[in-house]
Amino acid sequence: MTGANDIWKMGDAYESYMGRWSRPLARNFINWLAPRRGARWLDVGCGTGALTSAICELADPESVWACDPSERFIDHARKSIRDGRVAFAAAGAEDLPDGGGAMDYVVSGLVLNFLSNPDRAIAHMGQRLRRGGMIAAYVWDYADGMEFLRRFWDEAVALDSAASGHDEGRRFPLCQPEALRALFHGAGLRDVTVGVLENPTRFRHFQDFWTPFLRGTGPAPSYVASLSPERRNLLRDRLAGSLMVEADGSISLNARAWAVRGVLE
Numbered sequence: 515m516t517g518a519n520d521i522w523k524m525g526d527a528y529e530s531y532m533g534r535w536s537r538p539l540a541r542n543f544i545n546w547l548a549p550r551r552g553a554r555w556l557d558v559g560c561g562t563g564a565l566t567s568a569i570c571e572l573a574d575p576e577s578v579w580a581c582d583p584s585e586r587f588i589d590h591a592r593k594s595i596r597d598g599r600v601a602f603a604a605a606g607a608e609d610l611p612d613g614g615g616a617m618d619y620v621v622s623g624l625v626l627n628f629l630s631n632p633d634r635a636i637a638h639m640g641q642r643l644r645r646g647g648m649i650a651a652y653v654w655d656y657a658d659g660m661e662f663l664r665r666f667w668d669e670a671v672a673l674d675s676a677a678s679g680h681d682e683g684r685r686f687p688l689c690q691p692e693a694l695r696a697l698f699h700g701a702g703l704r705d706v707t708v709g710v711l712e713n714p715t716r717f718r719h720f721q722d723f724w725t726p727f728l729r730g731t732g733p734a735p736s737y738v739a740s741l742s743p744e745r746r747n748l749l750r751d752r753l754a755g756s757l758m759v760e761a762d763g764s765i766s767l768n769a770r771a772w773a774v775r776g777v778l779e
């Protein structure tokens with residue numbers, strides 16, 4: 515379920531918090547998808563453009579529609595992606611542009627769990643697809659393998675049991691292989707496949723891990739912004755004491771995501 519604290523506004527803050535990990539993840543996803551070249555794409559919830567960039571870089575598209583309801587994210591993406599094949603629209607999954615014809619691929623990166631009605635969103639996505647086209651998406655494994663968020667919420671909840679209401683691992687049961695498979699089957703898609711995308715997340719030092727949580731964009735930073743300075747420092751110190759630091763001061767974690775794809779009959 516999406517919530518008022520899922521604040522998606524500031525492109526630069528998003529980039530330092532999540533974009534730096536969602537960009538390699540998007541490339542990983544395109545490699546998993548192994549799409550055909552010269553296709554027409556629609557990217558739903560493009561944010562600052564991680565997946566749109568990966569499509570342009572790796573899939574040689576004919577065209578890409580990049581949509582997001584956040585005007586500021588669209589603005590950020592428009593400024594950073596200078597590619598004549600890409601068109602942008604400030605639109606959510608519920609009001610997707612028709613893009614001037616049926617798409618070959620409708621994709622969505624790290625978005626499905628934030629939608630109030632994912633079933634309806636997948637149905638809308640299907641309406642933009644040609645028959646035989648593909649819907650594909652990925653979400654973080656918040657409950658387990660997305661380690662930097664997992665560590666964050668485990669420590670936050672240990673300090674403040676009320677934080678569990680914000681913990682994405684609890685809030686987003688959709689972010690599990692069987693739930694994703696059921697969502698795609700429920701939409702009548704065939705050849706539904708779920709895959710795993712593993713991504714290293716290496717932080718140069720503790721501040722590199724912690725500072726992006728102070729910038730207010732996304733569920734965990736929004737939770738940090740709600741804390742008093744004393745509680746925030748307590749959480750910071752607890753995390754600093756619990757993370758394994760390498761000899762050079764760096765912190766190496768893994769970030770796992772689940773990917774799902776299906777074909778429209």
Ligand SMILES: C[S@@+](CC[C@H](N)C(=O)[O-])C[C@H]1O[C@@H](n2cnc3c(N)ncnc32)[C@H](O)[C@@H]1O
Pocket residue numbers: 522532533536537540558559560561562563564565581582583584587605606607608622623624625628629630
């Ligand atoms: C975690 S970000 C992912 C952004 C980008 N796809 C990436 O991989 O970096 C989640 C995105 O979902 C967008 N979003 C929120 N509600 C949405 C909706 N109803 N339809 C489409 N996108 C939505 C947000 O604006 C935000 O850009």
